[in-house]
Amino acid sequence: MPTQDIQQFRAILPEATSGDDPLLRLQAESEPDDAIRIQTTTHADPIIITGITVMCPKCGARQDWMVICDVPGRVFLRCRCAHQWYEPELTRADFEAMAGEGGQNYPSLEAVALDDGYDGTLAGAYLPDDRVGLS
Template identity: 80%
Template structure:
């Protein structure tokens, strides 16, 4: 008895091009062109993820973060030493919880870093916990 005819053929998914992602297309259509591309907030306290306090891998800082959320919802942490990394354990919901009603909007990451002192000029500096100079 031949076994090649016992399996039913599987459905073949339609071919899509790399630029034809329906989720990305829906997101682009639902967001106005003038919507902010980057939102940020300062987080002066330590950030703990799954019970572990976040530490900058470059300088060892444990608090005073610039938290960045971009349009796809990725969250990045940036230290005063200008080291920045994507933190996959943090989500847009976590960012919203840190900012409350909103963060400050900027046209570019370079403008953010320069304006709020996360461009490396204040490397090794901890500001007071209440945020006053």
């Protein structure tokens, strides 16, 4: 068969506009507007990273943390004095190991901080751990 008789068929795709990113469109279609984008948990024990106990740079606390994980998987620590910082050594897997199952949904990070006492009102206070029973 001569090569001039072979036709190549190519799919003709509609031209995309500059603001029409297919991945962003898919994400917008698959995620509801009220999707949870931040997860939090509390961690009463000290957190040790590469052999060093984490310490709040503002008040010096060494335990009783709020651990926050956002959608990209960044992990933040928040102290009872309301100081919060990004901790690059912690990953989403570390967060999930601390979080466990369950939890409650809150409308904002400020609401969960207020409800759990990480809004600064309990600065310097260490609350008893739920796991420790009184004898």
